Amino acid sequence: xxxxxxxxxxxxxxxxxxxxxxxxxxxxxxxxxxxxxxxxxxxxxxxxxxxxxxxxxxxxxxxxxxxxxxxxxxxxxxxxxxxxxxxxxxxxxxxxxxxxxxxxxxxxxxxxxxxxxxxxxxxxxxxxxxxxxxxxxxxxxxxxxxxxxxxxxxx
Numbered sequence: 001x002x003x004x005x006x007x008x009x010x011x012x013x014x015x016x017x018x019x020x021x022x023x024x025x026x027x028x029x030x031x032x033x034x035x036x037x038x039x040x041x042x043x044x045x046x047x048x049x050x051x052x053x054x055x056x057x058x059x060x061x062x063x064x065x066x067x068x069x070x071x072x073x074x075x076x077x078x079x080x081x082x083x084x085x086x087x088x089x090x091x092x093x094x095x096x097x098x099x100x101x102x103x104x105x106x107x108x109x110x111x112x113x114x115x116x117x118x119x120x121x122x123x124x125x126x127x128x129x130x131x132x133x134x135x136x137x138x139x140x141x142x143x144x145x146x147x148x149x150x151x152x153x154x155x
Contacts, residue, residue, distance in 0.1 A: 003116060005122055006027055019047065023151055027147060032075075032147050036051065037051045050147070052145070056080075059082055059136035059137070062133050064084060064108075065133070067128055071125065074125075076146050079145060082116070086111060087131070092111060094107060110131055
């Protein structure tokens with residue numbers, strides 16, 4: 001997992017893989033506020049952006065997820081969000097396998113879960129072994145608008 005602020009990403013990203021640098025450049029240079037919720041093409045199925053608006057809730061009420069086909073780059077546009085995260089291990093118990101229909105494994109509980117506090121301009125990169133629980137309430141404002149750039153995992 002990688003975390004940072006978009007305003008600093010151009011100086012930090014030299015050490016990142018080219019696809020992650022491309023995703024961060026897209027987030028910095030695109031007028032994301034003008035995009036409607038839904039999927040926005042960057043490079044076909046290799047890389048695309050999902051804009052979402054959701055009502056946050058206590059982290060304990062959210063399911064955690066991981067992906068096998070895509071890397072996620074989450075970026076908060078407005079509001080705030082708490083994201084739980086943990087590394088994959090054999091002790092993490094999958095409760096629902098949605099890999100065939102939506103590239104997701106879902107989890108109710110995460111062993112050794114930590115929290116990220118995400119505010120506008122912050123980003124987090126989740127690799128396939130990074131389990132993450134987005135949509136957690138942070139503060140008084142229940143709504144969050146975010147962009148998630150999906151990068152095809154080419155291993």
